[in-house]
Each structure stands twice: as C-alpha cells, then as structure tokens.
Amino acid sequence: MSTATVEKPARGKGKVRASDRARAENSLGQKLVAPAIFVMLLVTAFPMLRALYLSVFNYTLTAPDDREFVGLSNYITALTDPLFWRDTGVTVLYMLVTVSVELVIGFVFAMVMHRVIFARGLIRTSILIPYGIITVVSGFAWQFAFSYQNGFVNGWLPGISEQFNWFGETTPAVIAIMVSEIWKTTPFMSLLLLAGLAQVSEDMIEAAKVDGASWTQRLFKVILPNMQAAIMVAVLFRALDAYRIFDNIFVMTNGASGTESISFLTYRQTIEQFQLGMGSALSVLLFLSVLLIAWLIVKLFRVDLAAARQEG
Amino acid sequence: MVRKLGTAVGCLLILVWCLLPVAWIISLSFKTQESITVGNPGFLPAEGTNAGWQNYIDVWDNEQFRRAILNSVGIALIATVASVILGTLAAYAIARLEFKGKKFVLTTALAIAMFPVVSLVGPLFDMWRTLGLYDTWPGLIIPYMSFTLPLAIWTLTAFFREIPWELEQAAQVDGATSWQAFRKIIVPLAAPGVFTAAILTFFFAWNDFVFGISLTSTENARPIPAALSFFVGADPFNRPASLLAAGAVIATIPIIVIVLVFQRKIVAGLTSGAVKG
Numbered sequence: 082m083s084t085a086t087v088e089k090p091a092r093g094k095g096k097v098r099a100s101d102r103a104r105a106e107n108s109l110g111q112k113l114v115a116p117a118i119f120v121m122l123l124v125t126a127f128p129m130l131r132a133l134y135l136s137v138f139n140y141t142l143t144a145p146d147d148r149e150f151v152g153l154s155n156y157i158t159a160l161t162d163p164l165f166w167r168d169t170g171v172t173v174l175y176m177l178v179t180v181s182v183e184l185v186i187g188f189v190f191a192m193v194m195h196r197v198i199f200a201r202g203l204i205r206t207s208i209l210i211p212y213g214i215i216t217v218v219s220g221f222a223w224q225f226a227f228s229y230q231n232g233f234v235n236g237w238l239p240g241i242s243e244q245f246n247w248f249g250e251t252t253p254a255v256i257a258i259m260v261s262e263i264w265k266t267t268p269f270m271s272l273l274l275l276a277g278l279a280q281v282s283e284d285m286i287e288a289a290k291v292d293g294a295s296w297t298q299r300l301f302k303v304i305l306p307n308m309q310a311a312i313m314v315a316v317l318f319r320a321l322d323a324y325r326i327f328d329n330i331f332v333m334t335n336g337a338s339g340t341e342s343i344s345f346l347t348y349r350q351t352i353e354q355f356q357l358g359m360g361s362a363l364s365v366l367l368f369l370s371v372l373l374i375a376w377l378i379v380k381l382f383r384v385d386l387a388a389a390r391q392e393g
Numbered sequence: 394m395v396r397k398l399g400t401a402v403g404c405l406l407i408l409v410w411c412l413l414p415v416a417w418i419i420s421l422s423f424k425t426q427e428s429i430t431v432g433n434p435g436f437l438p439a440e441g442t443n444a445g446w447q448n449y450i451d452v453w454d455n456e457q458f459r460r461a462i463l464n465s466v467g468i469a470l471i472a473t474v475a476s477v478i479l480g481t482l483a484a485y486a487i488a489r490l491e492f493k494g495k496k497f498v499l500t501t502a503l504a505i506a507m508f509p510v511v512s513l514v515g516p517l518f519d520m521w522r523t524l525g526l527y528d529t530w531p532g533l534i535i536p537y538m539s540f541t542l543p544l545a546i547w548t549l550t551a552f553f554r555e556i557p558w559e560l561e562q563a564a565q566v567d568g569a570t571s572w573q574a575f576r577k578i579i580v581p582l583a584a585p586g587v588f589t590a591a592i593l594t595f596f597f598a599w600n601d602f603v604f605g606i607s608l609t610s611t612e613n614a615r616p617i618p619a620a621l622s623f624f625v626g627a628d629p630f631n632r633p634a635s636l637l638a639a640g641a642v643i644a645t646i647p648i649i650v651i652v653l654v655f656q657r658k659i660v661a662g663l664t665s666g667a668v669k670g
Contacts (some may be wrong), residue, residue: 228431
C-alpha cells in the first residue's frame with residue numbers, strides 16, 4: 082500500500098461526508114470489480130443455492146416429473162450411510178498424509194532452491210513441470226508405473242514381488258494415488274515456501290550462528306518461526322485442495338478398492354446416476370465440510386487471513 | 394563444504410523427482426501396443442518392442458483426439474484472455490482506488506479459490522442443460538473464468554501495488570498526454586504481471602478435469618484431459634497404455650514449451666501471488 086495511499090487523505094468512516102472525488106473513486110472502483118464479482122458468483126453462489134434447494138427433493142434426472150419434496154431425508158440417508166463416513170475417512174487420510182509429506186519434501190526443495198547458485202534456471206524449470214502437467218497425465222503415468230504388467234515400480238522396489246497388484250487392495254491403491262498427488266503438488270508447495278524463505282533475514286540467521294546456535298536450532302528457532310505465515314497459507318491452500326481430490330482417483334482406480342473420496346462419491350451420484358436430489362445433498366455436505374476444515378485450520382494454526390487474502 | 398555437497402545432492406534429488414515420471418511416460422509411449430497387451434514391464438521398452446513413432450502417428454490419426462486438442466486450446470485461450478481482462482480491471486481498482494466492498498472482493502476470491510468444485514457439478518449440469526450451455530465451449534469457458542479469477546486478481550494486485558504510479562503524473566508534467574503516459578509508462582510496467590496471470594490461468598484451464606468430464610458429453614467441447622480419461626480402448630481392464638502415453642506426451646508439450654520460455658515469469662507470479670515478497 083505504499084503508493085496507493087500517498088495521494089489520498091485519510092478519511093473517517095461514514096461520519097465525515099465524502100468529497101465528490103472520493104465518491105467518484107468509490108463508484109469507479111465498484112464498477113471495475115463488478116464484472117469479476119458477477120462471474121465469480123454466477124458459477125459458485127447461484128449453483129450452491131440451487132443445490133441447497135434441490136437437496137430437499139427426491140429428484141432423478143431420468144424421471145424429472147416424479148420430483149417430490151422429501152425434507153431432510155436425503156441428508157439423513159447420507160449421514161447414516163457407512164459409505165459416506167468411509168469415504169470421508171479416506172478423504173481425510175489423503176489430505177493428512179499428502180499435505181504432511183509435501184510440507185516436509187517441499188521445505189527441503191525450497192531450502193535447496195534458496196541456496197543453489199549455479200543451474201538455478203534448470204532447477205526452477207524442472208520444478209515447474211510437475212506443477213504444470215495435467216493431473217490426469219500424472220495419474221496415468223503413475224498408474225502405469227505401478228502396474229505389474231507394464232510398470233517399473235515392482236522391479237525397482239526391493240522386497241516387492243514382480244506380480245504384486247497395487248490396485249487390488251485398499252492400502253496399496255491409496256498409496257499409489259497419494260504418490261501421484263504428492264509428485265504433482267509438491268512443487269507448488271515448495272514455491273510457496275521458497276517465497277516465505279526469502280523473507281527470513283539472512284542477518285538474523287547469521288547472528289544466531291555467531292551466538293553459537295546449531296543448525297537444528299537455527300532451523301527451528303529462527304527460520305521456521307519467521308516464515309510461519311507463509312507455511313500456514315501454503316498448508317491452508319493445499320489442505321483444502323487435497324480434500325477435493327478427484328482426478329487421480331478417477332484415472333487410477335475409478336473409485337474401486339475403497340479408494341473413493343467424498344468428491345468422487347458426489348460426482349458418482351449426480352453425473353453417473355443422475356440422482357440430483359441426493360447428489361445435491363452430498364454437494365452441500367461437501368461444501369460444509371470444506372468450510373469446517375478451513376475454519377479449523379484458521380483457528381488452530383492462527384492463519385493470517387489478511388495475508389491469505391492478499392491485503393497489503 | 395558439507396553444505397555445498399548437500400545442495401548438490403538436493404539439486405540432483407529435485408531433478409530426479411521432477412523428471413523421472415516424465416521420462417517414464419515418454420519411454421512408455423515408445424513401447425509397442427502388442428507388447429503392452431501381453432505385459433512389458435521395465436522402465437525402457439524391452440528388446441524388440443520399440444515402436445518408434447507409431448503410437449504418436451496412431452493417436453494423431455484419431456479424429457476425437459485431434460478435436461479434443463482443438464477444444465482445449467480454444468477454450469483455454471478464450472478463458473485466459475477473458476479472465477485476465479476482468480482480473481486486470483478488478484486488480485487495478487483494488488491496488489489503486491479506495492472503495493467500499495474491497496474486502497468483500499478479496500474474501501470472495503479467497504472463498505472461491507477454496508471452493509469444492511465437485512459440489513457445483515450437479516446444479517451446473519442441471520442449469521447448463523436448461524440454458525443450452527451443456528456440451529458447448531461457453532459452458533466450460535464460464536466456469537474456468539470463475540475459478541481462475543481469484544488467481545488472476547491476486548497476482549495482478551500484487552504486481553500493480555509495486556508499480557510506481559507517480560511516474561504517470563511525472564510524464565504528464567513533462568508534456569505527455571494521458572494516453573501517452575498510460576501507453577508508454579504504465580503498460581510496459583504492468584505487462585509482466587498481466588503476462589504471469591495469463592500463464593497461470595492457462596495452466597488451470599488446460600489442467601481442469603472435473604468440469605471437462607461433467608459438462609460435456611461429446612467431442613463437441615470435450616477437452617483433452619477428459620478425452621484422455623475416456624480413451625479406454627477395447628479392454629477396459631487393460632488400457633492401451635503406450636497409446637495413452639503418446640497422447641499424454643502430446644498434451645504435455647504446450648505446458649513444457651510455456652515452462653521453458655516463461656520460467657522466470659511463472660516463478661515470480663506464483664510467489665508474489667501467494668505470499669507477498
């Protein structure tokens with residue numbers, strides 16, 4: 082906010098009558114953001130309200146005339162179904178494991194990128210490739226890599242039989258999906274952390290070093306606390322992104338072997354089975370669970386929302 | 394010394410991490426289709442199973458695949474241009490003007506960046522069918538715009554805040570017209586930010602899968618990720634892996650080209666857009 086505030090005199094809120102110029106500025110500002118706000122809300126708020134409305138009906142697209150009001154019974158059906166809770170559990174597992182692993186690996190990558198002097202361009206170019214690659218392509222690459230018929234993973238991993246089928250059981254299939262997810266999104270995490278790392282002053286680290294702090298002390302007492310805001314914003318974004326996991330599951334197992342996430346269940350109900358009423362109830366539940374997770378992360382870790390909102 | 398060695402090992406680790414799966418899918422795309430049906434494990438094609446460019450030729454001969462590439466390029470480019478224009482207007486207002494509702498815009502953008510996309514698919518599917526937007530280009534362009542606008546607004550706001558706007562007045566004092574001041578001073582300063590926002594928006598639109606599979610039903614508008622996932626071949630339990638790999642490599646080429654050419658801009662955009670540096 083360095084330059085923007087210079088020309089503008091401080092204005093009291095509401096009490097002092099705004100000058101003509103301020104009023105013109107206010108209206109111009111609102112006009113400029115209006116189209117963006119309209120497009121953003123058109124595809125989110127409006128459909129979400131529609132989902133809320135549809136969720137209290139028994140509504141199947143194949144029999145649209147039989148639509149009937151059923152109150153909260155869709156929600157009760159969903160919330161009492163063990164499938165819903167199993168999928169929620171699997172989704173939470175995906176989120177917890179991928180975000181923690183990404184945080185650790187991403188931090189190591191960020192440290193390396195922060196220090197490297199030669200070949201900086203090469204490293205940054207290659208780290209952008211997983212970031213830019215289509216998730217579906219990543220899913221295919223890893224699915225075929227883990228395939229016992231055509232993949233190389235079984236041959237490379239010691240202690241794994243050549244004929245081991247990764248997609249036959251829940252645990253290995255979930256691991257394979259996580260690997261694809263982690264591979265694809267760690268670069269994003271590391272770039273966010275790199276930005277945070279760049280904000281930690283070198284002088285402070287040097288001072289700690291002079292005072293005899295060991296490497297681990299410098300890491301945990303100086304570097305990490307000073308980039309807390311960056312870490313928290315990265316965790317918030319990635320956790321909510323991971324909770325929506327869908328593409329990799331669709332491509333790698335199509336939800337088989339108990340790998341289905343809550344997003345996948347919602348998709349299956351609406352698009353494959355045309356159960357719009359039930360699907361809408363699941364949509365609302367998915368939306369609420371994302372809100373809950375966002376709220377939990379913000380409260381528990383005290384994420385600086387102004388930083389996340391990009392207020393300067 | 395230890396530190397230097399550690400950095401070097403770290404660099405090597407990053408390179409292997411990022412490039413090994415890419416090398417793998419390229420290698421897979423050269424295995425013959427016959428050898429895939431009987432099983433052809435191993436990183437490189439086994440003896441005598443190197444197909445040369447045959448998989449690429451076959452996948453390119455597929456009309457649906459070519460159509461999907463066209464759809465993806467068209468939809469992603471239009472969505473990018475539209476989103477960047479709206480994002481530029483909004484970001485200019487946020488960075489430069491005082492107005493009521495600024496916080497509302499930023500909060501909305503944050504909320505949408507975290508929105509569970511799948512929860513919109515049902516109602517959008519229903520709405521788009523009523524409005525005749527289902528399975529059309531605009532039917533995908535509109536949601537792509539909504540979901541890339543937060544990214545565009547953040548990146549551009551961060552860039553616009555760094556621009557020394559006094560220069561505009563300085564140029565006017567020196568005798569430039571307002572249009573000249575805008576075109577010669579502000580446009581060159583703002584261009585890198587606009588450009589970065591465009592690249593990130595394009596990546597999102599090119600990558601999207603959820604809208605791509607649920608809001609299209611034919612090759613009319615089906616983008617490349619959706620087309621790849623529906624490309625099953627004769628036996629759903631044994632997909633034509635090498636053919637798919639060739640398609641995947643083709644779909645990745647635009648991304649690699651963009652990354653190679655604009656590497657510096659993307660990093661600047663990602664880092665400035667996410668955490669102010």
